[in-house]
Amino acid sequence: MNPSVNAGHPGVLLNVQGLSKKYGDREILRELDLIVESGEFVCIVGPSGAGKTTLLQCLSGLSAPTAGRVVLNGREIHETPPEMAIVFQDYSRSLMPWLSVLDNVTVALRSTKLNKQARHERAVAALTEVGLGDHLALYPWQMSGGMQQRAAIARALAYQPEIVLMDEPFASVDAQTRADLEDLTLALKNHLGITVVLVTHDIDEAVYLADRVVVLGNRPTQVVDIVEVELGAQRDQISTKADPKFSSLRSRVYRGIRGEAPTAADAVEG
Amino acid sequence: MASLVGLRGVRAEGGGRRWRLNRIVSQIVAIVGALLLWQLVATTLTSEGTLPTPWSVGRALVGLWGTAAYWSALLTTLRAWAIGLLICSVVGVPVGLALGSSRVAMASTRWVIDFFRTIPTVALLPLLLLLFGATARMEITMIVLAAIWPIIIQSIYSVSQIEPLLKWVVRVFRFSVLDRARFLWVPSIALMVSTGLRLSATMALLMAISAEYIGGAPGLGSELVRMQTTLQRPEVYAYAVTAGLLGVAINVVIGRLQRRVLCWHPSIREGH
16 A cells, blocks of 8 residues: 555556456466546546456456555555446346345445445435436336346435446447437446446447546457547437547547547647 | 335236136146045945045045144144254255365265165164154254255255356355355355255155154144044045145145245246
8 A cells, every 4th residue: 555656646447457368378468558537537448358347346346456556545455445436347247136226226235334324325325316216116127227226226316326337338229319318428437436447348428428438449459549539528328429529539539549640630629 | 125026026927827727727627627536436446335426535534623633733743843853954064065066075975875864764763763763853853864965965955056167156155154155155145945845845854744643642643643543534635635735735835935036046037
C-alpha cells in the first residue's frame, strides 16, 4: 500500500498499474495501466476474445492478477470492495430465478447493514428509477431480456456504489432495447454522479457512452490507445451519432483495434 | 410465500385448468381399464379363488379398515419408513454435497458408490437378521442401506447446479456465508436433492415392506404373511393394495411439495 499513489491526482478513483494475467503459459493481459477519475464514464473496447472479461474480473477482485495491482480509493483490492458493483452480460443467469425482482435487489443489500425497511425502500426506489416500479413482484423469467437487464442495473444502483463495472451489459438484447438501455445508463450516470467502467466490443456504443475510450489490442491484451471523447454530457442516439466528431472518433478507435497507427486526420480532429 | 401462491393462481387461468381436467379424466380411464383387466384375468384365466376379483379385494380392504391390526400395521410400517428416510436424508445429503464439491472426491468414490448401490439389499437380509433379529432396527437398517443411494447421487450432482455467475454475484454483493447458503446454495440444489428424496422415499417403502415380508419385522408385510398362512386371499391382496396406495400417496405428496416450493424452476414452470 503506497499512500502516495494518488498524489497529484485528487480525482483518481481507480488506478490500475502494470496489470498482467496469465493462465499457465497463456498470457491474457500484459501490463495494463489505466486511471479512472471519479465521475468519469470509461469504456474499454477491444476485439472479441481480447480478454475483456478477464480484465473486468481483475478490476473487481474476482480474479487475482499475476502481476501488477488494482487500487481503488488508495487501497489495493483483493476482493470486490463495498464501493463497487457489477452488471454482468448474461442477465438471465445473473439474477436469481427463485426470487422476485424486488427480492433480487433487496437481497443484494443485506451486506450494507441497512435495516429491512431501508433495504426495501432503496430497492423500490432503484427499480422505479430504471422503470420497473410497476413490476416489483415479477420473477426475472417472467420479464423480457431488456427488463431483466434493467433489474440487474437497479440491483447495482441500489447498492449505491461509487463505481459500477459493466461487462458487455447490452450485448444480449435487441437493437432498440440496446439503445434504450444505453440512454438509461447515461441518464443514471449523469443524475447520480457515479463512475462507470463499461466493457464492450461495440465501437459505436463505446464512443456514444464514454468520456474516455480505452482501446485494447489483441493477444495478449494491452492498451493501444486512449481516446478522449468530447461530445458533451447530453447525448442522443441520432444527433450525437450524426456528429462528424463522432465518426472521426469512431474511426480512430476502429483503427486502434485493427492495430493501425492513428492518421494525421485523427490527430487533428481527436 | 404469498406471492408464490398468487402466481400459481394466475397461471392456472391460462388454459391450464382444462388441461388439468383432461389429465385427471385420462388417469381415471387408465385405472378403470386396469381394474377391468384384473377382473377379466381373475374370472377367466385363473382357477377359482387363486386371484380374487377387484371387487372382493375391495370388500376385504374395507373390512380390514375396521380392524385394529390393520391400522397398527400401517402405522408401524410408516414409522419405520419415516425414520429410515430421515436417516437417509441426514446422512446422504451432507455426504453427497461434500463429494460433489470436490472433483477428486467425486471421481475417486464413483466406483465405490456404484458397487454398493447395485448390491441387492435383500441379499444382506440374513446378515441383518443375525445382527438385529426380526425387529424395526433390522428394517430401518435395510431401508437405509437401500434407499440412501439416490439421495447421495442426486446430492453429488446437485452441486454442479449452482450457477457460476451467481457465485460471482454473491461475492460482488458481499453475501455472508449464511446468506450464500440461504439465498444461493439451498435454492440451487433443491430440485435435484428433492428428486433424490422422492426416489429414496419409494425405495424405502419397498424395502420396509420387504423387510417385513421376508424378514418378519412387524408391519404391513408381516400382516400380509399372516393372511397368507390363514389362506385369507382377498385380505392378502388388500394388504398389497394398501402398500401400493401408500406408494402413490407418498409420491403425490412429495411431488406436490416440490412443484409448490420450486415453482420458479425452469423444468417445473414450463411443464406446469
